[in-house]
Amino acid sequence: xxxxxxxxxxxxxxxxxxxxxxxxxxxxxxxxxxxxxxxxxxxxxxxxxxxxxxxxxxxxxxxxxxxxxxxxxxxxxxxxxxxxxxxxxxxxxxxxxxxxxxxxxxxxxxxxxxxxxxxxxxxxxxxxxxxxxxxxxxxxxxx
Numbered sequence: 715x716x717x718x719x720x721x722x723x724x725x726x727x728x729x730x731x732x733x734x735x736x737x738x739x740x741x742x743x744x745x746x747x748x749x750x751x752x753x754x755x756x757x758x759x760x761x762x763x764x765x766x767x768x769x770x771x772x773x774x775x776x777x778x779x780x781x782x783x784x785x786x787x788x789x790x791x792x793x794x795x796x797x798x799x800x801x802x803x804x805x806x807x808x809x810x811x812x813x814x815x816x817x818x819x820x821x822x823x824x825x826x827x828x829x830x831x832x833x834x835x836x837x838x839x840x841x842x843x844x845x846x847x848x849x850x851x852x853x854x855x856x857x
Contacts, residue, residue: 720742721742722741723739723741723742724739724741724742724820725737725738726740726816726819726820728815728819732811733812735785736784736785737784738782738783738784738786738816739781739782739784740780740782740823741780741781741782748824748825750773750776751773751776751817751821753773754770754773754817755817755818759773771806774805774813776802777802777820778801778803778804778805778806780820781800786798786800
């Protein structure tokens with residue numbers, strides 16, 4: 715019997731929306747590391763203070779170390795595209811919506827939230843709710 719080798723990286727993909735086509739490879743983390751990122755996952759850092767903002771940015775910079783590769787590009791005013799290097803600092807250089815989206819997708823993948831199915835179930839149509847009787851039971855059946 716052969717052993718199981720678990721991939722060290724996760725492939726994060728976006729099929730639609732603002733980030734459609736984005737693909738990122740990110741390292742898995744231990745449970746301990748996952749909980750180290752909890753303050754940025756659940757908004758537990760008070761960013762209204764300089765110390766809070768520094769802690770917040772430091773954690774995002776540390777999270778950037780878990781990003782292995784991406785297909786992110788920049789486009790100038792002439793339409794010329796250039797790849798953006800996948801580094802922790804370049805991750806922090808992105809806009810807040812992008813940074814939060816990547817963090818959330820990674821956390822979902824790490825925590826085991828299943829990705830949507832690519833195709834419909836082969837088991838047939840959903841159960842027709844309309845066929846379920848919704849009337850009260852007759853007195854003779856209720857007892």
